[in-house]
């Protein structure tokens with residue numbers, strides 16, 4: 183991958199901001215969904231779709247495309263935003279999220295939506311599917327790479343580690359996993375439910391080349407994704423430290439917004455903030471819902 | 476015969492009734508322990524966790540491990556209640572349900588929420604439509620789908636006394652009240668809610684209300700439909716099915732489940748054994764659903780009173 187030009191990083195940041203706004207608008211319109219884990223993944227998803235992935239929105243089935251599996255399926259609105267901005271379907275379609283008949287299902291559906299590679303939403307399955315795709319590339323002599331985005335919560339699942347062991351043992355070097363390490367799962371903080379620390383050492387022990395990075399620093403993300411393509415001996419894991427709800431101050435590390443959509447008022451303030459108007463006033467913040475739903 | 480006008484009154488969601496009943500049971504039975512897999516706020520085991528923190532464990536997102544652990548706890552004299560969404564617990568925990576629970580016939584009480592498509596907007600990945608088929612196939616498992624808060628409370632209590640493995644499916648949305656606090660519930664015994672002589676509408680879960688509404692509509696056309704809440708799919712109330720077959724000679728079976736391997740299959744099997752009669756199946760016709768509001772999905776996938784009415788007319792014509 184070529185080094186990013188000086189304009190490219192700011193442009194990617196701007197795209198990430200745009201995806202976050204679309205994400206908030208979609209969820210508010212739908213009235214349900216998962217803001218926290220989609221916002222934490224916004225910068226990673228931006229760097230994937232607008233920098234790392236070799237793909238063609240005009241030909242979603244192009245056999246040579248890089249594969250992207252969203253293992254943490256509940257975060258799919260941020261991927262829909264990326265697909266729309268990339269040109270897979272019109273942006274106007276985002277307003278149909280979660281409605282009867284829409285290709286934009288609550289969780290990813292590869293039969294309904296162009297650009298979606300796997301049916302996910304049952305956590306812990308995505309890495310195995312990605313391993314299968316990477317193995318298919320090897321068997322078919324194809325050059326495409328496979329990327330899988332995981333949540334920290336789904337590293338609880340045994341299947342994640344079965345897939346990790348296989349990929350490490352078989353040196354699947356065309357496979358890159360990215361961990362959206364936002365430190366929260368559904369019922370609370372990962373540290374309180376089931377901490378998987380030491381995370382880095384676990385992946386290393388399973389035969390992966392591992393890098394840690396700030397998952398909201400676009401320069402670091404782009405560099406880490408470029409680094410992954412240089413590793414020709416092992417699968418690569420990018421442990422991206424992130425903040426759940428990143429970009430909207432009153433959603434940041436506020437796990438109420440794990441699986442509850444913003445109200446119209448919350449969405450309006452969130453959009454203002456994403457437009458650079460600073461955090462909302464104290465009177466509004468006093469009304470924001472917090473804690474477990 | 477004029478029945479009193481049917482009134483739809485929403486009660487608690489059956490998952491809420493479960494959460495309350497479980498917290499109540501915790502006070503009475505110190506052997507009860509509860510495990511959840513990072514969904515305690517949704518399955519409502521959080522109520523028990525709050526009341527009895529030392530008898531509750533959130534195992535994280537690891538359903539297979541959860542089920543295996545429950546087997547170990549039950550083998551050591553405790554009565555574990557285990558909860559998650561029905562799709563994850565039954566699908567991810569299936570081998571463990573088989574080897575650690577069903578085969579040794581241990582008293583693990585599996586109470587799984589978000590059954591059926593009334594889960595709504597989250598879509599297929601969170602909607603269990605195969606759970607009854609999976610769980611009835613495990614030898615010795617009792618399998619139940621309560622219709623409302625009264626049924627849930629009673630059956631959760633009954634599950635504690637039953638000396639073996641039990642599966643109870645609960646639901647996400649508020650459930651219309653179809654029973655009363657006085658209704659008597661027994662594992663394996665259906666509840667006749669309305670007598671009739673032309674057709675029997677046998678249902679469980681949210682479809683019991685739809686069956687009552689359908690019977691009302693049919694009565695307007697002079698068709699007398701019996702309505703039976705078959706909350707226990709296994710063991711099925713064979714005697715009740717036979718009695719209804721003799722009384723009405725035709726069945727509509729309605730459930731929020733895939734048509735293969737659910738209540739419909741169980742009732743058809745019971746009828747074929749002793750009292751053959753035509754049956755129509757109101758269920759998901761070998762398809763997954765999708766995202767949408769619960770009401771829109773129930774209508775789109777044929778699980779409302781209107782569809783029971785049509786099925787009743789069809790089956791009566793086949794008599």
Ligand SMILES: Cc1ncc(C[n+]2csc(CCOP(=O)(O)OP(=O)(O)O)c2C)c(N)n1
Nearest residue numbers: 219303304305333334335336366367368513
């Ligand atoms: C197998 C499975 N169990 C449970 C759930 C329900 N669920 C949805 S999101 C979630 C946890 C969210 O935490 P995490 O996976 O870390 O995602 P993030 O914090 O990034 O949103 C759970 C338990 C699920 N989708 N799949």
